[in-house]
Structure formats: C-alpha cells, structure tokens
Amino acid sequence: MRHTLAVLVENNPGVLARVAGLFSRRGFNIDSLAVGRTENPDVSRMTIVVDGDDRVLEQVTKQLHKLVDVIKINDITVDEYVDRELVLIKVNADPAQRGEVMQIADVFRARIVDLGRRTLTLECTGNEGKINAFEESLRPYGIKELVRTGKIAMVRGSKYTGYHDNGTKEEN
Amino acid sequence: MQKTGAQILVDSLLAEGVDTIFGYPGGVVLPIYDVLYDSEIRHILTRHEQGAAHAADGYARASGKPGVCLATSGPGATNLVTGIANAYMDSVPMVAITGQVATSLLGRDSFQEADITGITLPITKHNFLVKDPKDIARTVREAFYIATSGRPGPVLIDMPKDVSSGVAEHIEPGPVQLPGYVAKKEPDPEQVARAVRAIEEAERPVIYAGGGVVSGGAHGELLELSEMLLIPVATTLMGLGGFPGNHPLSVGMLGMHGSKYANYAVNECDLLIGVGVRFDDRVTSKLEEFAPGATIMHIDIDPAEIGKNVDVDIPVVGDVRLALRQIIKRLKPRLASRWRDKIAIWKKEHPFGFEENGRIKPQQVIQEICNVTKGNARITTEVGQHQMWAAQYYTFTRPRTFISSGGLGTMGFGFPAAIGVQVACPDETVIDIAGDGSIQMNIQELATAVHYKLPVKIAIMNNGFLGMVRQWQELFYNRRYSYTELENPDFVKLAEAYGAVGIRVSKKSEVRPALEEAMAVEKPVVIDFPIEREENVYPMVPPGEPIHKMLG
Numbered sequence: 017m018r019h020t021l022a023v024l025v026e027n028n029p030g031v032l033a034r035v036a037g038l039f040s041r042r043g044f045n046i047d048s049l050a051v052g053r054t055e056n057p058d059v060s061r062m063t064i065v066v067d068g069d070d071r072v073l074e075q076v077t078k079q080l081h082k083l084v085d086v087i088k089i090n091d092i093t094v095d096e097y098v099d100r101e102l103v104l105i106k107v108n109a110d111p112a113q114r115g116e117v118m119q120i121a122d123v124f125r126a127r128i129v130d131l132g133r134r135t136l137t138l139e140c141t142g143n144e145g146k147i148n149a150f151e152e153s154l155r156p157y158g159i160k161e162l163v164r165t166g167k168i169a170m171v172r173g174s175k176y177t178g179y180h181d182n183g184t185k186e187e188n
Numbered sequence: 189m190q191k192t193g194a195q196i197l198v199d200s201l202l203a204e205g206v207d208t209i210f211g212y213p214g215g216v217v218l219p220i221y222d223v224l225y226d227s228e229i230r231h232i233l234t235r236h237e238q239g240a241a242h243a244a245d246g247y248a249r250a251s252g253k254p255g256v257c258l259a260t261s262g263p264g265a266t267n268l269v270t271g272i273a274n275a276y277m278d279s280v281p282m283v284a285i286t287g288q289v290a291t292s293l294l295g296r297d298s299f300q301e302a303d304i305t306g307i308t309l310p311i312t313k314h315n316f317l318v319k320d321p322k323d324i325a326r327t328v329r330e331a332f333y334i335a336t337s338g339r340p341g342p343v344l345i346d347m348p349k350d351v352s353s354g355v356a357e358h359i360e361p362g363p364v365q366l367p368g369y370v371a372k373k374e375p376d377p378e379q380v381a382r383a384v385r386a387i388e389e390a391e392r393p394v395i396y397a398g399g400g401v402v403s404g405g406a407h408g409e410l411l412e413l414s415e416m417l418l419i420p421v422a423t424t425l426m427g428l429g430g431f432p433g434n435h436p437l438s439v440g441m442l443g444m445h446g447s448k449y450a451n452y453a454v455n456e457c458d459l460l461i462g463v464g465v466r467f468d469d470r471v472t473s474k475l476e477e478f479a480p481g482a483t484i485m486h487i488d489i490d491p492a493e494i495g496k497n498v499d500v501d502i503p504v505v506g507d508v509r510l511a512l513r514q515i516i517k518r519l520k521p522r523l524a525s526r527w528r529d530k531i532a533i534w535k536k537e538h539p540f541g542f543e544e545n546g547r548i549k550p551q552q553v554i555q556e557i558c559n560v561t562k563g564n565a566r567i568t569t570e571v572g573q574h575q576m577w578a579a580q581y582y583t584f585t586r587p588r589t590f591i592s593s594g595g596l597g598t599m600g601f602g603f604p605a606a607i608g609v610q611v612a613c614p615d616e617t618v619i620d621i622a623g624d625g626s627i628q629m630n631i632q633e634l635a636t637a638v639h640y641k642l643p644v645k646i647a648i649m650n651n652g653f654l655g656m657v658r659q660w661q662e663l664f665y666n667r668r669y670s671y672t673e674l675e676n677p678d679f680v681k682l683a684e685a686y687g688a689v690g691i692r693v694s695k696k697s698e699v700r701p702a703l704e705e706a707m708a709v710e711k712p713v714v715i716d717f718p719i720e721r722e723e724n725v726y727p728m729v730p731p732g733e734p735i736h737k738m739l740g
Contacts, residue, residue: 025368026367026368029317030305030306030309030317033306033309034309037309037310041310071495074495075492075495075496078491078492078494078496079492081491081492082490082492083314083368084313084314084334084366084368084369085368086368087367087368088368
C-alpha cells in the first residue's frame with residue numbers, strides 16, 4: 017500500500033542526502049519525494065510517498081526518526097488531506113491539432129505556458145489521479161518532454177502537522 | 189576570548205573530559221596538532237588510522253567513556269572508515285575528528301580531499317562539517333551528546349583547515365538543543381506492566397542478553413532478574429561478561445557457534461526476553477524457526493530495533509537498566525522450576541568439548557589463558573575461529589572484559605583495540621586472542637604498543653589458514669581450499685624486530701609456561717601457538733538451518 021508521509025526536517029545541508037540515502041540502503045521504495053522550506057526558514061518539509069506494508073512503514077518511520085535532522089513524521093495516509101502535484105508537459109501540436117490540445121487543457125484547467133512552432137507546453141496542478149489522466153489524454157499527440165514535481169500534501173481542517181514549539185518528535 | 193579554531197576544538201574536547209586521543213597527523217590537521225603539542229590531552233600516535241579508530245573503540249568499550257580518534261583529510265579520513273563502521277555496528281560511543289581541505293577548495297577534487305561526511309553517512313549516528321570556527325564548541329558538545337546518549341554510536345566532525353586555523357570568539361555552548369533528537373530513557377509503564385505479566389505467566393522463560401546490557405550498565409539488574417525467577421540467561425557475543433559465565437543460570441552464548449544447551453533452551457522456551465539485542469542473523473539463523481513457540485519480548489533503547497528482524501509481542505522501549513529495574517520492582521520471586529532442571533540436564537549432556545590428541549588444541553590454549561589469568565584479564569579478539577573459541581572456552585564474569593568485533597566482523601580489530609583497552613586500563617592484563625590471518629591486518633601497531641610501553645599480550649592461534657573460511661570450505665565447498673592457506677612470517681622475529689618480546693611454543697607442555705612467562709614481562713609480547721591445522725569450531729549451526737540443528 018502507498019503511504020504519504022509528512023516529514024519535517026532541519027534545513028541543514030545534506031539533509032536530503034541523509035533521508036534519500038536511508039531509503040536506498042534500507043531497501044525502502046520511494047514513489048516520490050518533494051521538498052521545500054516551510055513557514056519557518058530553519059525547517060523544511062518533505063512529502064514522501066512510499067510503498068510498503070505496515071511492517072515496512074513502521075521501519076521507515078522508526079529509521080527516519082533516528083536521523084538527528086528529522087524533527088517530526090506524520091503518516092497522513094488515513095487523514096483527509098489536500099494533495100497537489102505540478103506537471104509541465106511539452107506535447108506535439110501542429111497548428112491543426114492545437115485546438116484539440118487546448119480543449120483538453122480547458123477540461124483539466126491546465127494552462128498553456130509556452131508555445132513552439134509545433135509544440136505546446138502545458139502546466140497543470142492537481143492530485144495524482146488528475147495529473148495521470150491529463151498525461152494520458154495528451155499521450156496520443158506525442159509527449160516530447162514531461163516533468164512532475166512529486167506530491168505535496170497537507171491535512172484538511174484545523175488539524176496540522178507543522179512544527180510545534182515543544183520541539184519533540186511525535187509518533188502517530 | 190578570541191582563539192584559533194584548533195584551540196577551541198582542543199579546549200572543547202577537554203571540557204568533554206577527553207584525556208586521550210588516538211590519531212595520525214597530516215597536512216590539514218597541522219593546526220590541531222600544533223595545539224595538541226602543548227595540551228594536557230594524551231595523544232597516542234598509531235601507525236595507521238584504522239589502528240587509531242579501533243584503539244578509540246577498544247578504549248570506549250573498556251572504559252565506558254567515548255573514544256576519540258583524529259586523522260587528516262582524504263586518505264587519513266578514509267582509513268578511519270572501517271573503524272567507524274565497526275563502532276557503528278556494535279553501538280560504541282566514538283567521536284572521530286577529521287581534517288578537511290579549506291572551505292574554498294571543497295568540491296574541487298583538491299589534494300587529499302574526500303567527502304568524508306558523505307562517505308560516513310550510513311556508518312555514523314550523525315556527522316558534521318564545520319564551516320565556521322564559531323560553530324566548533326557547539327558542534328563538539330552536540331557530537332559528544334549524540335555519541336553517548338540513547339543508543340551509543342560514532343559521530344564524525346569534519347574540520348576544514350581554514351576553520352581550524354581561523355579565529356573566533358570561544359563561546360561556551362549552553363545545553364544541547366536538538367529538536368530532532370530524542371534519547372528516550374524511561375520505559376512506558378504500560379509496556380512494563382505487560383512485560384511483568386508475561387514473565388509471571390511464563391513456564392519456560394529464557395533471557396537473551398546482548399551488548400546493550402554491557403553498554404547500558406545493566407549487568408546487576410540482569411543478574412537480579414535472573415536469580416529472582418531462576419531464568420536461564422543466554423548471551424550474544426557482544427553480551428559476554430554481561431552475565432557471569434560461571435553462574436549456574438548461565439547457558440553461555442547462543443546462535444551459530446553458541447552452546448547446544450543455549451540453543452535448545454531458546455528453541456523450546458515459551459517466553460524469550462531479549463535485552464539490549466538486535467536479533468542478528470548470527471543469532472537467529474533461520475528466522476521463521478527461531479524460538480518458534482515463544483512469546484517474544486524485546487527491551488531496547490532504540491525503537492527502530494523493535495520489529496526490525498522479528499515480530500515482537502511485547503516491546504519495552506527505554507534504557508535497559510531502567511526497564512529491568514522497573515520490571516524487577518513489580519515481580520514476585522518464584523521457586524525452582526522444572527524448566528531449570530531440564531536445562532541443567534542439557535548442560536550436562538552437551539558440554540563443549542574437543543578431542544585431545546597430544547597436539548596443541550586452540551580450545552586448550554584458551555582454557556589455559558583463562559586459568560593463568562584467573563579469568564580476570566581484558567580479552568580482545570580478532571575475527572575468525574579463534575574469536576569463537578575465545579567466546580566458548582574463556583569464562584567471562586565481568587562486563588567490559590570481552591571486547592570483540594561483533595556486527596562488522598572486522599579482521600584486524602583486536603590488536604589495536606587491545607592498545608586502546610590497555611590505555612584505558614593501565615594496571616590490568618590485556619590479551620589479544622588472534623589468528624595468524626587477522627593479526628597481519630594491523631600488525632604494524634606493534635610499534636605503537638612498544639613506543640608507549642603498553643604491555644599488551646598477543647596470543648596467535650596459528651594454523652597457517654584463514655581458519656574460519658577454511659572451515660566453511662571444508663563443510664560447504666568440498667574441501668576446496670581456495671586461497672585460504674597462509675605462508676606466514678616468523679612472528680617471534682617480527683615481534684623482536686619491533687622491540688617486543690616473541691615467544692614460540694612448539695609443544696603442548698609449553699603452553700602454560702609460555703603464558704606465565706608472557707604475563708611476567710612488562711612489555712608487549714607475541715606468543716605464537718602452532719595449533720592443530722584443521723580444527724573446527726563446534727557446535728555450528730549451518731547457514732539456513734534453525735538453531736537447534738547443530739553440527740558437531
């Protein structure tokens with residue numbers, strides 16, 4: 017099963033290597049990892065999507081906790097959460113096909129961000145399912161280039177998984 | 189007050205109570221060595237950085253204080269790597285300090301540059317690259333705190349040359365503040381309550397005690413728990429000495445080369461109490477058939493160890509000493525059980541044994557070492573057959589007296605470790621039980637032992653083979669001894685060339701006199717014991733078999 021982890025880390029050099037290296041050497045499978053800083057410039061947040069059963073997830077969480085730079089881990093898989101991914105797709109679009117591609121963009125509320133003589137570059141945000149569907153819809157035209165950010169996520173409502181002042185790691 | 193980075197470093201080390209550093213100088217650590225020249229810290233110059241790391245490791249295991257080693261950048265730093273990995277696998281508190289090229293030269297493949305923080309990422313508990321001299325004092329404080337608290341381990345501090353030669357205000361660091369680091373000590377009362385219930389209900393309990401008992405100083409509590417309910421205790425290699433080996437409730441070591449009775453006991457127990465252990469494959473062998481009928485309890489300070497290898501029914505996360513204390517407090521003593529009698533019968537029926545045939549047997553040499561030292565020496569070992577014979581035939585009664593490379597299995601560990609042990613325990617007898625293969629991996633440290641007048645004794649079980657590999661070739665590769673036969677130097681002459689004493693034993697009757705002679709000399713001594721060439725270590729659990737199915 018795929019799990020979504022919200023991981024708060026100290027914004028130190030090398031922290032990404034520590035986390036990513038842990039996954040590879042322990043044989044855990046990362047589906048995606050997105051990282052950026054939070055409202056606190058000393059703290060970064062990683063959204064890690066990892067595949068594995070409960071046992072694997074328990075080890076992933078425990079091993080991550082052992083890293084000195086990791087402040088807090090939340091498995092938000094079962095929570096109600098908002099998740100987004102951004103994709104940029106450069107797709108073949110001869111003048112004759114442009115209209116069709118732009119219609120697809122409309123359906124997915126994607127934006128055209130660049131225009132070539134025979135290509136269109138589109139930007140789309142959404143959850144993973146939507147991005148997958150968008151990608152599939154454009155595939156017949158010939159995708160020249162594609163880049164996805166990986167998933168970022170935040171729990172809905174008043175519950176939050178951000179950095180608290182008590183400075184402790186919390187297991188969930 | 190303004191000081192150089194090197195001065196701040198050395199002052200910070202002194203503030204942590206460091207009295208000894210094992211190291212080797214080089215270009216970018218010159219500023220540090222220049223300060224050490226006038227410092228009251230004792231610096232032991234080893235002959236190889238690997239020797240420095242192992243010596244710091246041995247020092248830490250014998251004393252319980254963190255070991256400190258120092259090396260230059262590039263090759264100096266990479267030579268520490270094996271020693272750091274060794275300390276990591278056995279959870280030994282260590283602070284390794286490496287020089288680094290100046291920050292302006294970082295990342296340019298500069299002369300003697302190696303990305304040592306990158307290299308040691310998977311084999312340190314944490315590491316630091318210090319980029320500003322004003323960060324040194326705080327970094328040293330954090331490094332020692334991380335290395336010694338929670339589950340101990342090695343921490344590396346990388347110091348670029350411009351940082352150690354730069355100048356800054358020495359600001360005393362306050363209390364350590366690491367928001368992402370929690371060293372949990374107090375066990376959860378509910379977990380303790382469950383553990384107590386399980387122990388009270390068990391009919392055939394066995395304790396499986398590991399290195400955590402020794403490093404956590406929980407040997408007294410372990411003895412109390414065992415005696416209270418007459419629970420037999422098996423230890424791992426790392427746990428030897430954590431429970432007195434001569435105690436009636438001791439069943440010795442378990443696992444691949446453990447005693448038959450320990451393995452039988454674990455196989456038939458209904459409650460296995462793991463204390464400061466990690467269910468290593470050398471102990472469990474075939475996981476699915478390990479302690480098949482038992483409820484598994486696991487007491488450990490590292491939550492990540494719970495459920496890593498086996499499914500644990502009753503976890504107790506916390507300092508093992510505190511956890512045992514709390515369990516003992518709530519338990520009621522119980523009278524003798526039939527289970528204990530059964531184990532006593534196994535002990536009688538399946539003792540360790542070897543065939544005497546007039547030649548020198550390694551098992552007999554180890555027994556004699558135990559007799560001559562009255563079991564009071566600090567024993568280090570290298571890795572291989574001699575290590576297992578030492579674990580089987582020397583009776584360890586006190587913690588921190590058996591010092592051996594468990595997790596990594598590092599040949600060449602024992603002798604430099606013995607140097608560190610002797611530095612930590614100057615008035616005690618320190619003996620490295622070695623094989624002829626292993627001793628040659630760090631034999632250059634004879635110069636260190638001689639130079640610092642460290643009277644370490646090295647007992648070489650010399651069979652002209654990489655013995656353990658040969659044993660596997662004999663058992664599993666149809667006696668095809670592919671590159672395991674050694675042509676050795678004259679170890680006596682070699683010892684003498686270094687200024688140590690060499691003793692050659694040629695027959696059985698000379699074993700004891702040679703040991704007595706060695707103990708009487710206040711110098712490093714190498715004793716060469718030509719042992720039976722194709723002697724095997726038994727019992728042995730063949731790989732892939734459950735632990736009650738042993739050879740020999």
